Amino acid sequence: MSFSLRDLLLHDVPAVAQLEVELFPVDAWPLEMFLAEVSQTETRRYLLAESESEGRLVGYAGVMCIDATADIQTIGVLPGFEGRGIGTAMLTELLAEARHRGAAEVLLEVRADNPRAQNLYTLTGFEHIHTRRKYYRDGVDAWVMRLIL
Known part of the structure; x- marks a missing residue:
């Protein structure tokens, strides 16, 4: 399957918010949070992944950069x-x-019960540096991971 990446634009936010509820039902960000995040281009960048064969949204991601x-x-x-x-x-x-x-x-939090994501981050060079107990709304711990650039 081929896919393409592009910047997430304000008009994409409703579709991303719907996908967020599907992917993260317990901890989904509300639409307003996505709108606020995408609007802060001086410190943030959000991407969309689209299936080229199906022409549909299949993923999204974002980063916030403040100082170092x-x-x-x-x-x-x-x-x-x-x-x-x-x-x-x-x-x-x-x-x-x-x-x-x-x-x-670069820092991130990942659910302690999500080995697929943990593996992606570990293979990219991230290290598990801390555990935040009961970080998620359903009581699951979060791993704090860090990558030195």
Whole structure:
């Protein structure tokens, strides 16, 4: 399957918010939060992944960069499209953006019960540096991971 990445624009936010509810039902960001995030281009960049054959949204991701620290805000890929390099491509683009903006390190939180995402981050060079107990609304811990650029 081929896919393309592009910047997430304000008119894309409703579709992304719907996908967010599907992917993260317990911790979904509300539409207003996405609108606020996408509007802050001086410190943030959000991407969309689109299936070229189906012409539909299959993933999205975002990074926030403030001074020397970047934070991966979110990465989501539709379950039927996982394992095809979409998450890796989006993460690679966000890391390039962090470097471009002068970040020295990148942080993220990932659910302790999400080994697929943990593996993606570990293979990219992130290290598990801390655990936030009961971070998510359903009581699941979050791993804090860091990559030194």
